[in-house]
Amino acid sequence: MNAVTTNSQQQMQTADTRQPVLSEAWLAPRLVALTLLAIVLSFLGERAGFPHGLLLALNIVSYLAGGFYGVKTAIESLRQGQIDVDLLMVLAALGAAVIGQWHEGAVLLFLFSLSNVLQDYAIGRSRNAIKSLFTLYPEVAKVRRGEKVEEVKITEIELGDTVLIEPGERIPVDGEVSDGSSAVDESAITGESIPVDKLTGDRVYAGTLNKVGILDVLALRAAEQTTLSRIIKLVEEAQESKAPTERFLDRFEQRYAKLIILSVLLFIIIPPLLGLTDFQSNFYRAMVLMTVASPCALIISVPSAFISAIASAARGGVLFKGGASLEQLAATKVFAFDKTGTLTIGEPRVTDLLCAPRITEDELIAAAASVEARSEHPLAKAIVAYGERAAVTLSRPERFSAVPGHGVRARVDGREIRVGRISQVERVATLPDSMRQAQSKLESDGKTVVAVLRDEQWLGLIALADESRAEAPMLVKALADADIISVMLTGDNRRVAESIAAEIGIERVYAELLPEQKAEILRELQAEFGAVAMVGDGINDAPALAMAEVGIAMGGAGTDVALETSDVVLMGDRLERIIDAVKLSALARRVVKQNIAFSLAVIALLTLGVFVVELPLPLGVLGHEGSTVIVVLNGLLSLLLLPEIRRRRLARKR
Numbered sequence: 001m002n003a004v005t006t007n008s009q010q011q012m013q014t015a016d017t018r019q020p021v022l023s024e025a026w027l028a029p030r031l032v033a034l035t036l037l038a039i040v041l042s043f044l045g046e047r048a049g050f051p052h053g054l055l056l057a058l059n060i061v062s063y064l065a066g067g068f069y070g071v072k073t074a075i076e077s078l079r080q081g082q083i084d085v086d087l088l089m090v091l092a093a094l095g096a097a098v099i100g101q102w103h104e105g106a107v108l109l110f111l112f113s114l115s116n117v118l119q120d121y122a123i124g125r126s127r128n129a130i131k132s133l134f135t136l137y138p139e140v141a142k143v144r145r146g147e148k149v150e151e152v153k154i155t156e157i158e159l160g161d162t163v164l165i166e167p168g169e170r171i172p173v174d175g176e177v178s179d180g181s182s183a184v185d186e187s188a189i190t191g192e193s194i195p196v197d198k199l200t201g202d203r204v205y206a207g208t209l210n211k212v213g214i215l216d217v218l219a220l221r222a223a224e225q226t227t228l229s230r231i232i233k234l235v236e237e238a239q240e241s242k243a244p245t246e247r248f249l250d251r252f253e254q255r256y257a258k259l260i261i262l263s264v265l266l267f268i269i270i271p272p273l274l275g276l277t278d279f280q281s282n283f284y285r286a287m288v289l290m291t292v293a294s295p296c297a298l299i300i301s302v303p304s305a306f307i308s309a310i311a312s313a314a315r316g317g318v319l320f321k322g323g324a325s326l327e328q329l330a331a332t333k334v335f336a337f338d339k340t341g342t343l344t345i346g347e348p349r350v351t352d353l354l355c356a357p358r359i360t361e362d363e364l365i366a367a368a369a370s371v372e373a374r375s376e377h378p379l380a381k382a383i384v385a386y387g388e389r390a391a392v393t394l395s396r397p398e399r400f401s402a403v404p405g406h407g408v409r410a411r412v413d414g415r416e417i418r419v420g421r422i423s424q425v426e427r428v429a430t431l432p433d434s435m436r437q438a439q440s441k442l443e444s445d446g447k448t449v450v451a452v453l454r455d456e457q458w459l460g461l462i463a464l465a466d467e468s469r470a471e472a473p474m475l476v477k478a479l480a481d482a483d484i485i486s487v488m489l490t491g492d493n494r495r496v497a498e499s500i501a502a503e504i505g506i507e508r509v510y511a512e513l514l515p516e517q518k519a520e521i522l523r524e525l526q527a528e529f530g531a532v533a534m535v536g537d538g539i540n541d542a543p544a545l546a547m548a549e550v551g552i553a554m555g556g557a558g559t560d561v562a563l564e565t566s567d568v569v570l571m572g573d574r575l576e577r578i579i580d581a582v583k584l585s586a587l588a589r590r591v592v593k594q595n596i597a598f599s600l601a602v603i604a605l606l607t608l609g610v611f612v613v614e615l616p617l618p619l620g621v622l623g624h625e626g627s628t629v630i631v632v633l634n635g636l637l638s639l640l641l642l643p644e645i646r647r648r649r650l651a652r653k654r
C-alpha cells in the first residue's frame, strides 16, 4: 500500500475525530475574547477606581492573551534570522506600554490577533474546499470474489476485483463498468454536476456518486493510484509551493520590516534631540507609525488570493499544482495541443485493414495485436481490442520495446514484428506501391495508418479513426475570443493532423513530430509569443509539458509521466474547463493587483494621517488590520465563493 493514500486517509480520519484541545484554531479565538474582556474590565475599573495593582494585572492579562501568537510567530521568525510584521506589532504594543498607554497597546494586540483569526478562518475555508475531497472515499466496499460477496476495506481491493455498487454509494476505485447501468454524479472529479450515464464498458472514477442503478465495477487502478488520490496528493503539494510574486513579497517583507524599525528608531531619537517636540508624544507617534506602516495586508494579498483560486479551480475540475502556474496562465498567449488523446477522445477504432499480397487479415491483426498487447498507446489498445473481437490467437511477445512517437517491436514466434509509423518502418523495407495510394486516401479522411512488418516483409497497413472531442471546437473558439492562439502538435501524419485540425478550427498544425521535436517546437513558440501552455496526455508529450510555462495534463486518460511533468491536471479530461481556468487566472491576477494597490494606498493614507492629523493608535490599528481583513476577504469572495455560487446557479439552470 502506497504511503500517500494511507497518510491522506489517516489525516482525514484524525481531522474529523480528534481535534487537539490546544490547537491554534481552538485557542486563538478564545485568547482574542480574553483580551477584549481584560481591556473592557481594565477600562471600567479605571473609572470605578480599582486599586492600581489590579488594573496592572488586567493590563498584563490583555497583553499576554493578545500578544501570545504574535510573540510566538515573531520568535519563530527571529530564530530563522527573519524579521516579520508580527515583531513590528509586538514592539509597537510594548512601546505603548512603556509610555503608559496600556489601553492603546492592548487594543492594538486585540485587533491584530482578531484579524489573524479572521484571516486563518478565511484561508481555512479555501483549504477545506480541497480537504472535503478526502471525505469522498467510502471506507468499505462489497467485492465479488468467485461466488462470494465480501465486504473489504477499500485499500484491500485488488486489481481485477469486481466491486458491487448500489444506488447512493460512492465508487471506491477507478474502473470499468462490467455489468449494469446507472447515472453517476462525477462532480467531485470534474466539477460537472449533471450525472453522466454509465453503461457496460464505461470508465468510472473513485469518489464519484452512483445515483440510480446497480453497477458491477471492474477495479482497474489500485486505491493509491486512483484519480482522486492523485488529486489529493497534487493539491497537498500545491499548497506548499509559492508563486513568484509571493516569493518576491516575502523577500520584500524582510527588507521593509528592517527599514521600518530603523526609521522608527531614528524618529524616536532625532526630533526630541533637535528640540522639535517632547519625547513622550513623539514616541507615541512613532508607535502609531510603526503599526500603520507595516505591510500586513500587502504580504497576505497574494497567498490569500491564490489559495482561494486554487481551491476554486479544483472544485471546477482543474487542478493547479501551485500558484506559479496560475500566475503564468494569465500571461499565456498560445496554447499548444497534442492531438491523440487530447483533442481527440483517444479511443481510436480500427476501421480498415490493408493486407499485403498473400497475407490474410487474421495473420495481419494477430501479429500486430500480439506485440501491441504490451503497449499503453491508444492505438495499441484499439488494435488489441480489434484482435479480440476477431478472435485471433495471440502469441507471447519477447524482447518487447517501444519508442515513443515511433512504434513498437518484439519477437513473436521467432520473428521480428514491427508496428508503427510508416516512415519509421520503411527504413527496413519500402512500402509496396500498391498500398501507397490507399494509404494517402485513408489519411486524407483523417485516419491514422500504421504499418505492420514481419522481419523484412510487409504484412500490411491498419487504419484507425479517432473522434475529436465534442468540446474541442468550442474551446478553440473561446480561446480565440480571449486572443489566445491554438496550435496542434502531433506525432501523427500531416494529412490526418490537418483533417482533424480543420474540424476543430485550429489553423497552425505541426505534424509528424517526435517527442523531442514537440519540445523544440515549443521552444520556437516561446521565442515567438512568450509564455506557452501545452496540453497533452502521453509519454510523448512529457518533454513538451515539462518545457512549457504551463503544462496541462489530461487527468483521466493521461499517463502517469504526463501527470507528473505537468503543472496543471484536467480532471476527467474535461477540455472545456481550460477556458474557465484561463478566466480564473486572469481574475486572480486582477484580484492580486487590486489587493496590492489597496494595501499600499491604505499604508500611504494612514502614514499621512500620523503626521497631518495626529492619528491615534487605536484608529491607526483599526485601519491597518481592517485593510488586512478586506484583502483576504476580497480573495475569498471573488475567487472562491462567487465562482462557486455561479457554478451552482448554472448547474441548476440546466
Ligand code: ADP
Binding pocket: 338, 339, 340, 341, 372, 375, 377, 379, 380, 403, 404, 405, 406, 407, 408, 419, 420, 421, 422, 448, 449, 450, 489, 490, 491, 492, 493, 513, 515, 538, 540
Ligand atoms: P500524438 O502526438 O498524436 O499523441 P504519438 O506521438 O503518440 O501521437 O504517435 C505518433 C505516431 O507514432 C502514431 O501516429 C503512430 O503512427 C506511431 N506509433 C506510436 N506508438 C505506436 C504504437 N504503440 N503502435 C502503433 N503505432 C505507434
Ligand code: MG
Binding pocket: 338, 339, 340, 341, 342, 536, 537, 538, 541
Ligand atoms: Mg497523445
